[in-house]
Amino acid sequence: MRLIQSIIVLIAAIALAGCASWHNPRGATQSASLVDYLYPDAKQPPAMAPTVVKLRPPVRVGIAFAPGKTGTDNLSEAQRLRLLERVKASFSQHEYIGKIEVIPSQYMRAKGGFANLEQVARMFDVEVVALLSYDQVQFNDANALSVLYWTIIGAYVINGEQYDVQTMVDAAVFDVQSRKLLFRAPGTSQVKGSAPLAGFGDKARAARVDGYDKAVDQLIPQLQAQLDGFRERVKNDAGYQVENKAGYKSAGALGWVSLALIALLAGMAFVVRRRA
């Protein structure tokens, strides 16, 4: 009897010891690279010809995420659209930005290159595209409290697992026609926390989403600062030509011809009143 009890305890101890390795100790990685998208399989640097970038305010801007790397857990489409809408909302008020189109990921082909970028720009009728890339790494570790998992209840209440989520989001703004990078800005974040073994997955997922939100929180003011700097730079840089679109500033103006027509109308009014 005592032998049977010992065997049962031993089996339980071995089974519990195995629980600590049910989640990936190495963590999770999510990544989308701008270079992989725009310069797929590039072995030679692209030939750069000096060009003049023509910017015509109000500029039509597209904003999209670079396609994620295959083989990694990628940001969900709903999360991407939510982040893009946040960036869009921050820049909609500028008078030199005509419209901002959020481009869903379905239109961004992995390793599509500038050809895909130009197709998307034509489809959405935009002249400048802001491409967001990201890199997120989650490190998982068990801390000293995880020894209490053997109590079984400990796996549900003791925060024996800890995560460290490091996120980087980068926005690079390209002029589609000249394929030139206009400016870029980064945003980073680090989210740390701990959770019990049961429910660790949920907390880690929430931390990953929080990591992106915090990185975008940092990205937006950086992008605004870079945009302001770019606006000053183009005033003195011969490589950029800024020409307002037709009708950017309009006037309701009649001119002397209209004044002559209204004088004729006044003459008719005089005739009508005189005969009445």
Added chain:
Amino acid sequence: MAAWLEFDRHAILAGQVWRLWTGHLVHYSAHHALIDLATALAAALIAAQSFGARRVLCALALGAPFISIGLLLIAADCAHYRGASGLAVLLAEMAGAGLWQQARGNHVAMVRAVLVLLAVALAVKIAAEARGFSLGASDLPPDVMVGWQAHLLGAVAGMAAVALLRTRGRCVRRTM
């Protein structure tokens, strides 16, 4: 001051709705203001004799935001706009419609023929502006284009105002 009153697409969409009206009151130069306001005033006086001052003022109060909202919808590239010519076209249409109704006697054909010619001239002017020709436009700064959309919207608003006033007039006569 003019910057606070002019039609500004982004400011209007951000909630500064007074610009729907005040955008028609500010101009880019004194010359621009003089011609637009003189035309509008002359047309308003003629229209007021046919429809009454109160109705003309109502037409202006409703026509101004109609033109501004129309610019938001059909002139996506227009970020800034100033000038009263849209309202002047509205008033000119009301004036022409009033004279058309009031023409009497032997000169009816002559008056109406001139009014038709004026309407055709207005349509040609708007079409030419849409193609990029400015026919004797006011002294505008070099980066400012003539907003033909405002003239078109003013013409539409004028026709709507005349139709509405005539319909109300018929309703009043029926009830009397």
